Amino acid sequence: MNRREFSKQMLMVGMGVGAGSAMDTPAQGASERGNYYEEPAKKLPARKFDVVVAGAGTAGVVAALASARRGAKTALIEAKGYPGGTVTEGGTALHSFYNLWKAFDVEKRQVVRGIPHEIISRLMKVGGCTGHAEMTRGFDFDSVCTAIDTELYKLVTMQMLDEAGVFIAVNTLLTGAIMDGSRVKGVIANSRSGREAIYARSFVDCTAYGDLAAYAGAKYTEPNDYACCNSVGIGNVNIDKYHDFIKANGGPSQLAFGIRSGQPDKIVRVQGPLGAEFAAEAGKIGMSSVTTTVHDNYLMFIKCNYKVPGSVINRDDMARAELEVRKRMAKAVELFRKYVPGCEKAFMARTSPTLCIRRGRFIKCDYDISHEDVIEGRHFDDDVMAYGFHDSAPRYQVKDGGTYGIPYKALRVAGIENLLVAGMMITSDHRAHMSTRNTVSCMGQGQAAGTAAALCAAKNCGTRELSYSHLRQALENDGVYFES
Ligand SMILES: Cc1cc2nc3c(=O)[nH]c(=O)nc-3n(C[C@H](O)[C@H](O)[C@H](O)COP(=O)(O)OP(=O)(O)OC[C@H]3O[C@@H](n4cnc5c(N)ncnc54)[C@H](O)[C@@H]3O)c2cc1C
Secondary structure (H helix, E strand, O other), X not given: OOHHHHHHHHHHHHHHOOOOOHHHOOOOOOOOOOOOOOOOOOOOOEEEOOEEEEXXXXXXXXXXXXXXXXXXXXXXXXXXXXXXXXXXXXXOOOOOOEOOHHHHOOOOOEOOOHHHHHHHHHHHHOOOEEEEEEEEEOOOOOOEEEEEOHHHHHHHHHHHHHHOOOEEEOOOEEEEEEXXXXXXXXXXXXXXXXXXEEEOOEEEEOOOOOHHHHHOOOOEEOOOOOOEEEEEEEEOOOHHHHHHHHHHXXXXXXXXXXXXXXXXXXXXXXXXXXXXXXXXXXXHOOEEOOEEOOOOOEEEEEEEEEXXXXXXXXXXXXXXXXXHHHHHHHHHHHHHHHHOOOOOOOEEEEOOOOOEOOOOOEEOEOOOOOHHHHHOOOOOOOEEEEEOOOOOOOOOOOHHHOOEEEEHHHHEEOOOOOEEEOXXXXXXXXXXXXXXXXXXXXXXXXXXXXXXXXXXXXXXXXXXOOOHHHHHHHHHHOOOXXXX
């Protein structure tokens, strides 16, 4: 039995005894020597909510807002000290609120609206977004570049959660599920205030890793089919000089003009060649130099990718990866200083607190969106949103610049009565996942899952007993756009 299989088995054992926890999974070394500590039974303080949303990231923020605004008493549990997740840490621009209208010369449609759109509007008011800046080059990839100020995103979304009356448990790690057969009764949360049980009627797992679903005994796989990544924000750069250098090298391949430091018609996204020497060295550290910016003198997301040899779920594999990627980020800034005019005095202005993953666990749901569903632009009789972006475009695009639907059944965790998922955990096919995992898709899924969870809690029913027409009506009332 290899270490990963062993860890998985230990996790299942933990779950079998009730409020199991991956924290119970022995770390490397200890388990192999057969060392264990038997935890004494302990009474935990308990709280009661209607809905628990696990993970305040890209999907979770929207799920909690949707749930609380539907009147459900909602708890949001987040390991870090702020909401936002990978949207503030990994990506470059929010792909995508629009269909691929420019590439296909079809009607321009904003296909994701509702709460995700509201977040962008709130950010615009505080200078935290480029707007939906139209791509002048590379519009066969995306029609727009919607880039955010990562720090204002954390603040604005936390304010919105607070206004909606969400109980925001940040710096709190979800470490177990309390099960009653196939029904989740509650979760175990650990913080500096202690360990507690949080009961609810409906649950939404937005942890990206699928932690809650795994604790609840859902079926899952660990595809490990992407590089993980840290993105570094590089300060003290001259973007116009940077752009000129790309032009001198035959680019850019992607370009968009939008609001930067409060001024319209400024470069906010640029990608292109930075010379052969730079490219050769960048290749060695998995660096991709596509970047966006909301501010002058700042390249917001320079990505350093690293394929973790073991598992992104394994603490010790990830510890080694964190070190490797930190070295790569320092090297990336060095390369900019050495080779790119306008970057001579660049420095590392921002990194993510932890490595970002593109996929952790794939959680088995009642439906698994296929690549054909995506590129053929299929819609379902239980659509909860429409989406039109594919991260492998122009190689793969949604047919005719249209959209496909994400069905409600794709968010219902198979075999569990009252648990939904939203975000990068759905869709097993890597090519289809290259679409469904993108930020704006995750946000839309979050609105659907949060709304459904609140409706189920109000009716005291399981996720499969909720009538689709009821859910659809609620989503439409809350501004969600449908194409069929
Ligand atoms: C390097 C990189 C670049 C990308 N580039 C783009 C891009 O340019 N455009 C785009 O649209 N998409 C991009 N993506 C994809 C996109 O950003 C992600 O797929 C998406 O943001 C995932 O959202 P999520 O809600 O599933 O997870 P996340 O946003 O990661 O949210 C998960 C949250 O759960 C919390 N959490 C996890 N476990 C626990 C626990 N046990 N207890 C409590 N809290 C927990 C985490 O701290 C986190 O806040 C990129 C992804 C990466 C990694």
